[in-house]
Amino acid sequence: MINLQESDAPLAELNIKLPQGFSEKAEEIYQVVTKINETHNLTRITSLEDFKIRHLIDSISSIGYYPELATDAIKILDLGCGGGFPCIPLAAYNPKLDITGLDSEGMKVKCVAQAAKELGLDNLKTIHARGRELAIKEEHKASYDLVTARAVATADKLIKECRQFLKPKGRILLYKTPDAIKKEDKLTQREAKKYKFDIELSPIFTLPNDAGERQFIVFHSQR
């Protein structure tokens, strides 16, 4: 049984409150995703404790930094959603979020769509496409408040790929490690300046069980 609690690091550190019934939902996510994984090889993270920390807690940790995610009706594109992270836990956390999981691998989006159906997540849909192809389509251009991406590409590439999806004053929120942010800094600064984004960095936090340090980099569109 996944025992997700507010006292779990870094949920406590980030002051993230768990909605009623979320621990049970987290258990359901674990069951559904690992069942689909048996035949589709979506994730190598399958032990209960690792899944809890590296998928569930990591995915919702952005709420500590961006509290509107817990309460508001935000339209989100999760670019490179893979097996459904962070989009599945975020959709389960706040039913008002309207999330689209996008991936260039058709099998992965099919699995995420199946998981969303089994979990009753009506606020999560999926699209099979590459980011840059979808971004130029009329119905997706300038349509999202927020683009998220975890473990997809370097920040400079993601600025280019995600910027056209954003509504005016939209944001891109990347799940990163502090080391990656430092390493990518020069190119990130260049692309952010070129496409007129302000950069904001979250505090660094540490995931338990040697899962490493995390930091968010957020790009705020000036337009």
Ligand SMILES: C[S@@+](CC[C@H](N)C(=O)[O-])C[C@H]1O[C@@H](n2cnc3c(N)ncnc32)[C@H](O)[C@@H]1O
């Ligand atoms: C390492 S996986 C990460 C998956 C998930 N975000 C996670 O953290 O578990 C990267 C995913 O991004 C997808 N991807 C990479 N570039 C992409 C692009 N330009 N457009 C859509 N999907 C992309 C890949 O197919 C892959 O599923």
